[in-house]
Amino acid sequence: MNIKYKIIQNSIALVTINEPKTYNSLSFKNLSDLIKVFKKLDKDKKIKVIILEGAGKGFSAGHNLKEVKSLKVKNKYQKLFNLCSKLMLQIVEGKKPVIAKVHGAAYAAGCQLVASCDLAYSTKDALFATPGVNIGLFCSTPMVAVSRKIQRKPMMKMLLTGEPIKADYAKELGLINDCFPKSKLNNEVLKVAKKIASKSNLTIKIGKQAFYKQLEMPLSKAYAYTSKMMTLNMMAMDAQEGISAFLQKRKPVWKNR
Structure with missing residues (x-):
């Protein structure tokens, strides 16, 4: 299973997308497993906060393009994008606050995942993008989450150019709460998670x-x-x-x- 979780600080769950070889892609399997884990943690009364991270070089590059290319038929594409939307809704509609802990790149559906979390913190060198236009596939589902966090003009620039934005600018736009040096990110995220976990x-x-x-x-x-x-x-x-x-x-x- 590429989606792992462990309990830290007694009441905080750390969920890791652990498929660095595909840059933590949101494949059918990873999407399904993420939904299962989030549903399970939502029902666990001991868990008060969920932190979501990616393993390896970065957070998530979005859909697995090799898998996407292999689907070939309309109903399979629809099934994949519906499943991805289901995950985003599970995070938003779930009972527990979810914090994205981002390093490296959060692209396309990976950027959508960051925007869907209640809070998001990143390393100073993190990059965020909706680059679908570069491969002829407009980031229509990712823009639903991202456009609800940032204003229209910068959103359209991200969508129309496909260019990534840096962490400082992502913070300025409201896509993330803050960014820190790599060495400080974990402690800063834990600090926020513990503060939230101390509430009712x-x-x-x-x-x-x-x-x-x-x-x-x-x-x-x-x-x-x-x-x-x-x-x-x-x-x-x-x-x-x-x-x-x-x-x-x-x-x-x-x-x-």
Whole structure:
């Protein structure tokens, strides 16, 4: 299995795409295995945060072009792109925050994967691209995730030229949260993961779901929906505990209920 995961810091899962020989390509098998792992971790009550990384020289170069070329028929292409979309939706709609830890290149569907994660951090020398136009295959599915993170003009430039952007510019555009020297990336990502893991699981789950849903709504509907979600959150034991702890100047004890 090319998709591995291990539990670190008791409540953080580190998922690794471990197929460096194909630059961690998102093949049928790797996509299917990633979906299985994310679903499994989503159900695991001990896991509070998921970190996603690639093995070898870089994060992911996207689809395996040898596999893509071999498919030949329409329904197989459709199946592959649908499966890829299913993975992205699993990450966005899952209950646990997902952090992309990026080094090397994140290209095409690999860039889509970074954009689909809730947070993303990279090395200073990381590169991000939607280069499909260079091989006559416009990055139409990758642009769905990336265009929801960055503005239209830089997005169109990435799509129309196929040129990669550097980590500093990716940060400026909002594709990633921050970038660090290679030696610091792991510790910086862990620092953020631990901070999130210290919060109430239930609160994070409610908040993550509400965040993505309200983005797609008109303003008045978004306020009506989030008012309901705030009320739902307020009825939870953890909200009562959190407010009490704040007023009593003590650390909250979360029950995740």
